[in-house]
Amino acid sequence: MDCKISEPVVGPRSEDYLPASVSTAVKVVIVGGFGVGKTTLVGSVSEIRPLTTEETMTQAGVGVDDVAGVERKTETTVAMDFGRISLSDELVLYLFGTPGQQRFWFLWNGLFEGALGAVVLIDSRRLDDSFDVIGRLEERGLPFVVAINAFPDAPSYPMSELRAAMDLPDDVPMVDCDARNRASSRDALLTLMRYLYTLTTTTPEQPR
Numbered sequence: 544m545d546c547k548i549s550e551p552v553v554g555p556r557s558e559d560y561l562p563a564s565v566s567t568a569v570k571v572v573i574v575g576g577f578g579v580g581k582t583t584l585v586g587s588v589s590e591i592r593p594l595t596t597e598e599t600m601t602q603a604g605v606g607v608d609d610v611a612g613v614e615r616k617t618e619t620t621v622a623m624d625f626g627r628i629s630l631s632d633e634l635v636l637y638l639f640g641t642p643g644q645q646r647f648w649f650l651w652n653g654l655f656e657g658a659l660g661a662v663v664l665i666d667s668r669r670l671d672d673s674f675d676v677i678g679r680l681e682e683r684g685l686p687f688v689v690a691i692n693a694f695p696d697a698p699s700y701p702m703s704e705l706r707a708a709m710d711l712p713d714d715v716p717m718v719d720c721d722a723r724n725r726a727s728s729r730d731a732l733l734t735l736m737r738y739l740y741t742l743t744t745t746t747p748e749q750p751r
C-alpha cells in the first residue's frame with residue numbers, strides 16, 4: 544500500500560517544524576462513517592502536508608462496502624489520515640482521521656490510543672451510519688463533539704431533531720461544519736477543545 548501526500552516530497556518546509564513555544568500537544572481523532580468528509584477535514588485544516596492513505600475503490604468492494612448515498616466516491620481511506628494544527632503559540636493538535644469503511648474499523652483501537660477526544664463527522668442524509676460510531680466512542684469513554692458536515696442536497700434538520708435522532712446527551716456539543724473550509728473545520732476542533740476543558744473543570748455531582 545502506498546502512502547500519498549498532497550505534494551512531492553522536497554524536504555521539510557519551515558512550517559513542518561514545531562515552534563519552540565509549543566508546550567502542549569493533544570491527539571484528537573476524526574471519526575465517522577464512510578465518506579462523511581474525514582480526509583477532507585484533516586486536509587483543509589492541517590498546517591503541514593497531510594498524510595493520507597487513499598486507495599482507489601474497485602469492483603472487489605462491491606457487496607462488501609456499503610456505498611449507499613456515496614455511489615460517486617472513487618477513493619477511500621484504508622489506514623489513516625494525519626495532520627497538525629496549532630491553536631495557539633503553545634497548543635498544537637495532532638489530527639488522526641480514521642478509515643470509514645467498516646472492514647477497516649479494527650484499526651480504530653490503535654488510532655484511539657492516547658487520544659483525548661474525537662470529532663464525529665455526520666452526514667445528515669445517512670444518520671444511521673453514525674450510531675455504531677457514537678456507540679464505539681461511548682464504550683471507550685472517549686469524549687466527543689458532533690459536527691454536521693454540510694453536503695449540498697442534505698436536508699436541513701434543526702439541531703434538536705438531530706440530537707434526538709442520535710440519542711445524544713444534552714451536554715455533547717453539536718456544530719455545523721463544512722469540512723472543505725479551513726475556518727469551519729477549525730471551529731469544530733475548537734468546540735472539542737472547549738468541551739474537553741469544561742470536562743476537566745466541572746466537578747461531578749456528589750451523591751446526596
Ligand SMILES: Nc1nc2c(ncn2[C@@H]2O[C@H](COP(=O)(O)OP(=O)(O)OP(=O)(O)O)[C@@H](O)[C@H]2O)c(=O)[nH]1
Nearest residue numbers: 577578579580581582583619620643693694721722
Ligand atoms: N459538499 C461537501 N462535500 C464534501 C464535504 N466534505 C467532503 N466532501 C466531499 O465528500 C467526498 C468524501 O470525502 P472524504 O473526505 O473522502 O470522506 P471520508 O470520510 O474521508 O471517506 P472515507 O475515508 O472513505 O470513509 C469527497 O468527494 C469530498 O469532496 C463538505 O463539507 N461538503
Ligand SMILES: [Mg+2]
Nearest residue numbers: 581582619620
Ligand atoms: Mg477518508
